[in-house]
Amino acid sequence: MMRDLTEGEPQSLLWRFTLPMFISVIFQQLYNIADSVIAGKFAGEDALAAVGASYPITMIFMAIAIGSNIGCSVVISQLFGAKRYSQMKTAVSTTFLAATALSLVLTAAGLLGSQGLMRMIQTPENIFADGDLYLRIYIGGFLFLFLYNAATGIFTSLGDSKTPLYFLIGSSLGNILLDYWFVAGFNWGVAGVAWATFIAQGIACVLALITMAVRLKSVENDESEKAELFSWDMLKRISVIAVPSILQQSFISIGNIFVQGLINSFGSSVIAGYSAAVKLNTFAITSFTTLGNGISNFTAQNLGARKIHRVKAGAKSGMKLGLMLAVPFLIAYFGFSSQMMSLFMEDGGGLAMDTGVEFLRIVAPFYVIIAMKLASDGMLRGSGSMKEFMVATFSDLILRVVLAFVLAKALGGVIGVWLSWPIGWIVGTVLSLYYNRAVVKRLEQKFSRS
Numbered sequence: 228m229m230r231d232l233t234e235g236e237p238q239s240l241l242w243r244f245t246l247p248m249f250i251s252v253i254f255q256q257l258y259n260i261a262d263s264v265i266a267g268k269f270a271g272e273d274a275l276a277a278v279g280a281s282y283p284i285t286m287i288f289m290a291i292a293i294g295s296n297i298g299c300s301v302v303i304s305q306l307f308g309a310k311r312y313s314q315m316k317t318a319v320s321t322t323f324l325a326a327t328a329l330s331l332v333l334t335a336a337g338l339l340g341s342q343g344l345m346r347m348i349q350t351p352e353n354i355f356a357d358g359d360l361y362l363r364i365y366i367g368g369f370l371f372l373f374l375y376n377a378a379t380g381i382f383t384s385l386g387d388s389k390t391p392l393y394f395l396i397g398s399s400l401g402n403i404l405l406d407y408w409f410v411a412g413f414n415w416g417v418a419g420v421a422w423a424t425f426i427a428q429g430i431a432c433v434l435a436l437i438t439m440a441v442r443l444k445s446v447e448n449d450e451s452e453k454a455e456l457f458s459w460d461m462l463k464r465i466s467v468i469a470v471p472s473i474l475q476q477s478f479i480s481i482g483n484i485f486v487q488g489l490i491n492s493f494g495s496s497v498i499a500g501y502s503a504a505v506k507l508n509t510f511a512i513t514s515f516t517t518l519g520n521g522i523s524n525f526t527a528q529n530l531g532a533r534k535i536h537r538v539k540a541g542a543k544s545g546m547k548l549g550l551m552l553a554v555p556f557l558i559a560y561f562g563f564s565s566q567m568m569s570l571f572m573e574d575g576g577g578l579a580m581d582t583g584v585e586f587l588r589i590v591a592p593f594y595v596i597i598a599m600k601l602a603s604d605g606m607l608r609g610s611g612s613m614k615e616f617m618v619a620t621f622s623d624l625i626l627r628v629v630l631a632f633v634l635a636k637a638l639g640g641v642i643g644v645w646l647s648w649p650i651g652w653i654v655g656t657v658l659s660l661y662y663n664r665a666v667v668k669r670l671e672q673k674f675s676r677s
Contacts (some may be wrong), residue, residue: 277357281500290476296380308531364421415659500582519605526609623655
């Protein structure tokens with residue numbers, strides 16, 4: 228069901244629109260966490276470390292898929308809000324053709340370079356083979372991942388956040404069942420974890436593409452325009468948003484690779500503890516990012532409809548929702564960090580457990596700050612203010628990576644890496660909120676003159 232986000236009270240509309248997206252995040256992260264839980268419980272600490280060691284590399288591929296998703300969804304939201312349906316269909320088909328070509332190139336490059344990437348992050352020899360095997364199977368399914376994310380972005384840009392939820396629920400439950408079957412039942416180890424994700428993602432992708440094709444057929448073209456299968460001009464328009472978003476997401480992943488290399492130098496027990504804790508942290512951050520994506524779609528549709536007052540109201544409402552969302556994660560990860568980590572560990576102690584608990588207790592209090600930043604980023608991205616978005620984002624990322632190495636050396640341990648996260652978040656949030664106000668004023672002046 229397509230939904231017009233240009234009518235209705237912004238806060239309640241945003242909540243109804245983003246609620247299915249949050250539930251989607253829960254199921255998506257459930258099967259990401261299930262990979263680590265099942266690997267740790269049934270294949271041992273080394274298997275957990277192997278999955279964790281390859282995680283930052285898999286996130287590079289995920290970053291490109293998510294960045295492309297954001298680029299197409301903003302443009303399609305603007306066209307949908309302006310009721311330019313023929314151009315909207317052109318944007319959709321252009322997105323899928325470009326995504327297919329790019330994903331095939333990246334799959335070939337990833338398969339050829341997987342061992343080099345694992346060497347680059349100093350993966351310990353005792354987990355190298357399993358980490359490389361997991362990575363190769365994951366990369367083999369990148370086409371499914373890429374096209375599924377593109378379809379999800381298009382559904383949400385049309386105001387439909389429920390359809391992706393249904394696919395993700397089925398995919399997540401299927402992935403968890405296959406994880407258990409392959410690892411606990413067949414003793415396939417990390418290969419079983421990887422193949423479970425491959426199969427579940429592939430089925431979800433095919434079903435999403437079929438549903439998208441049927442849905443678009445029901446939308447009538449404009450009488451004055453004809454939809455095209457592919458348009459270079461439309462690709463350029465999408466790329467203006469997509470390329471900075473890909474760079475942002477990729478920079479996060481590349482930064483994580485450097486940080487992972489630093490963490491790997493502390494041994495496989497620290498890797499295992501960090502692997503578990505960062506999955507929990509990713510759950511929280513992805514939830515905040517999802518809210519930001521919802522705000523992007525809301526902003527883009529209302530800009531397409533030339534309703535700047537709703538853009539301003541939506542940004543404020545989004546930040547309030549972000550703060551409300553951050554509190555439960557703060558309580559769970561700070562107050563019950565040992566219990567959260569015990570999901571991944573058989574015993575109640577050890578270096579791996581202590582590492583994860585320490586990480587969560589340092590970063591969790593600052594979720595209220597990063598939630599506000601990611602909500603603010605959503606408005607910047609949805610309005611097409613990519614220069615401001617990139618400055619706020621890259622300042623955070625660069626600080627986190629640089630300070631991870633500086634503080635780890637200065638403090639003589641991995642705790643320095645954890646402390647770099649809140650410092651980067653604080654600086655990035657200040658910049659994002661500053662740019663948010665400036666962009667709203669600029670848009671108000673622009674629309675008042677036209």
